[in-house]
Amino acid sequence: MPDQSAKPIDILGIMDLLPHRYPMLLVDRIMAFEKGQWIRGVKNISMGDPIFQGHFPLQPVFPGVLIIEAMAQTGGCLIMQEFEDRAKKVIYFMAIDGVKFRKPVVPGDQLVMEIKVLHNKGKVCKMRGEAFVDGQRVAEAEFMSMLINLPEGK
Numbered sequence: 001m002p003d004q005s006a007k008p009i010d011i012l013g014i015m016d017l018l019p020h021r022y023p024m025l026l027v028d029r030i031m032a033f034e035k036g037q038w039i040r041g042v043k044n045i046s047m048g049d050p051i052f053q054g055h056f057p058l059q060p061v062f063p064g065v066l067i068i069e070a071m072a073q074t075g076g077c078l079i080m081q082e083f084e085d086r087a088k089k090v091i092y093f094m095a096i097d098g099v100k101f102r103k104p105v106v107p108g109d110q111l112v113m114e115i116k117v118l119h120n121k122g123k124v125c126k127m128r129g130e131a132f133v134d135g136q137r138v139a140e141a142e143f144m145s146m147l148i149n150l151p152e153g154k
Contacts, residue, residue, distance in 0.1 A: 006033050009077065017080040018073055019090055023050050026070035027113075030077055038116045041074035047107035062105040067139045068096060071129035075115040079125055079147070088150050094124070095144040103138045105131075111138070123147045 009017070009030035018025065026043050033039035045062050052060040072093065080086045105111055111131050118126040124146050131139040 006035065008032065014077055017077045017086065020073060024069075025073070026066060027073045027077060030074070031112075033078055035081060036078070036117060036120065038114070039074055039078040041070075041077065041113045041115075043070045043111040043113070045105055045107055045109045045111055049107070052107065060107050062107075062109070062111075064099075064101045064139065067101070067105060067111065067131050068099065068129075068141055068143070070111060071113045071115060071131055071139070071141065072143055072145065074113040075117075075125075075127045075129060075143070075145070078115065078117070079120070079145070083147075090148050090150060091145045092148055093143060094146050097142045099139070099141040101139050103133070103136060105133060105138055109133045118142070 011028060014027050014030065015025070027041045028044050029042045031040045031042060047060065051063060051066065055061060055063055076091045079091065083089055111133060113129060113131050115127050115129045118128055124144065126142065126144045128142045129140065130137055
């Protein structure tokens with residue numbers, strides 16, 4: 001990804017872009033992005049995350065499915081910037097391909113997600129995501145999403 005990028009987005013800006021809220025909001029900060037092209041976000045993994053009460057109490061591991069969700073939410077932060085009426089829209093998964101988990105993610109880790117747009121056809125977008133801890137790739141996937149207009153009055 002190029003070094004040139006837009007200014008970071010804090011948690012309040014992320015909450016303006018995404019409908020997710022605690023405990024399902026899995027992006028803490030957007031570090032850099034190039035509109036319509038790529039984005040880099042961060043999720044700080046804390047023992048205080050409620051998932052660790054059951055996954056796993058004696059050997060805490062951040063679930064792979066939540067790593068994929070964090071990557072998708074980071075991609076959503078990029079895509080939702082394109083829409084003025086984003087409060088009336090939501091993004092749904094359509095497909096997830098090529099998922100690989102390479103190393104466990106544990107409390108104390110900082111998950112850095114890098115997402116690239118492969119193609120965007122307006123309502124349907126395909127992206128490739130990679131997640132890193134300390135510069136080592138811990139997960140990767142390609143995912144496709146669809147933008148849906150929420151029903152009036154929601």
